[in-house]
Amino acid sequence: MFLELDYKISDWLFSLGRVLPLPAVIFAATWLIWILVVYLVMVSFFSSRRKRIFLLARSMAAVALTIAINAVITWLCWRYRPFVTLDFKPLLQPLFLDHSFPSSHAAIAWALAGSIWFHHKKNALLALLAAALISVGRVLAGVHYLSDVLAGGFIGLIVAWLVLKISLKIPPISRQQK
Helix, strand or coil: CHHHHHHHHHHHHHHHHHHCCHHHHHHHHHHHHHHHHHHHHHHHHCCCHHHHHHHHHHHHHHHHHHHHHHHHHHHHCCCECHHHHCCCCCCCCCCCCCECCCCHHHHHHHHHHHHHHHHCHHHHHHHHHHHHHHHHHHHHCCCCCHHHHHHHHHHHHHHHHHHHHHHHHCCCCCHHHC
16 A cells, blocks of 8 residues: 555655656756755855864764665565666656665755754755755656655665764763873
């Protein structure tokens, strides 16, 4: 039942992607993630040196761990991209015709947005909105099912939270210890 609902909602979003302006869908699905990275750097730039280091280090750790977890899940739960399964032309051609589940774009976007959220709640709204637009853009473009981006988003947020919790348990290095 869940997969049937996933396919119906995804199919509706695939159709919606065809009537929306193509440049907007392509931008959300491919380029917005880079703007999110720039936004992360900007947020860190306007932070204290200590917060900047923590934000960037935790974000990089969250992204690296997210990519590793996605690789394992992909290997365990292989699912072809919707345009391969449903035989339609996607709005953008992914570099690889590999896996669909979970969405790496969504996972990375939500890991970055989660990292910003856990550090700067007042600056997180734009990051969370960007992550949501990236996720929806991937479905509108026809390269992921809705469940792919939901799973990727969940993984990204959980990993960002875990990285934060683990890093808080690591004692800081003082200048005297060096």
